[in-house]
Amino acid sequence: MQSKYNIQITRCDRSGKDQVDFDxxxxxxxxxxxxxxxxxxxxxxxxxxxxxxxxxxMHPATMAIHYGQSIFEGMKASRTxxxxxxxxxxxxxxxxxxxxxxRLCMQEIPEELFLEGLQALLRVDADWIxxxxxx
Amino acid sequence: xxxxxxxxxxxxxxxxxxxxxxxxxxxxxxx
Numbered sequence: 001m002q003s004k005y006n007i008q009i010t011r012c013d014r015s016g017k018d019q020v021d022f023d024x025x026x027x028x029x030x031x032x033x034x035x036x037x038x039x040x041x042x043x044x045x046x047x048x049x050x051x052x053x054x055x056x057x058m059h060p061a062t063m064a065i066h067y068g069q070s071i072f073e074g075m076k077a078s079r080t081x082x083x084x085x086x087x088x089x090x091x092x093x094x095x096x097x098x099x100x101x102x103r104l105c106m107q108e109i110p111e112e113l114f115l116e117g118l119q120a121l122l123r124v125d126a127d128w129i130x131x132x133x134x135x
Numbered sequence: 136x137x138x139x140x141x142x143x144x145x146x147x148x149x150x151x152x153x154x155x156x157x158x159x160x161x162x163x164x165x166x
Contacts, residue, residue: 022144025144027145028143030143030144030145031141031144032143032144034142035141036139036141037137037138038137038138038139039136039137039138040136040137053141056137077142106136107136113138117138118140121140121142122142125142128144130144
């Protein structure tokens with residue numbers, strides 16, 4: 001399928017995966033090498049990119065700091081015994097994210113952008129998806 | 136406004152989804 005979006009990919013120089021003990025994963029402690037980022041500027045989502053995971057720099061007046069105007073979704077990517085990566089109803093996560101966005105007067109994210117960004121990041125960091133049975 | 140995805144590798148939460156959902160056919164292949 002032809003992508004509607006142009007996602008620039010900048011890979012990290014060296015993966016941190018060998019620093020992670022996949023037999024003793026702790027929720028919220030480890031993160032994969034990259035992140036997907038898009039910025040809403042001048043009325044549209046721009047500068048779609050995958051880049052090395054890093055801290056953000058924020059303006060002191062950032063709304064997320066002052067008013068807690070921030071929304072969050074989480075989902076799991078699972079690997080099958082034959083190596084496929086599966087997501088469970090990701091489109092419903094995209095719709096729920098936009099329900100949250102409307103409630104907090106935030107810009108909605110097109111469902112296609114949500115799904116393409118998600119899948120692009122999973123392709124780049126697919127090796128991070130645990131392979132052990134039950135993962 | 137900024138939109139971000141990041142990945143946090145972990146084992147399953149113990150366990151709200153359960154096997155029933157894992158047999159659901161609504162999974163989307165991500166590759």
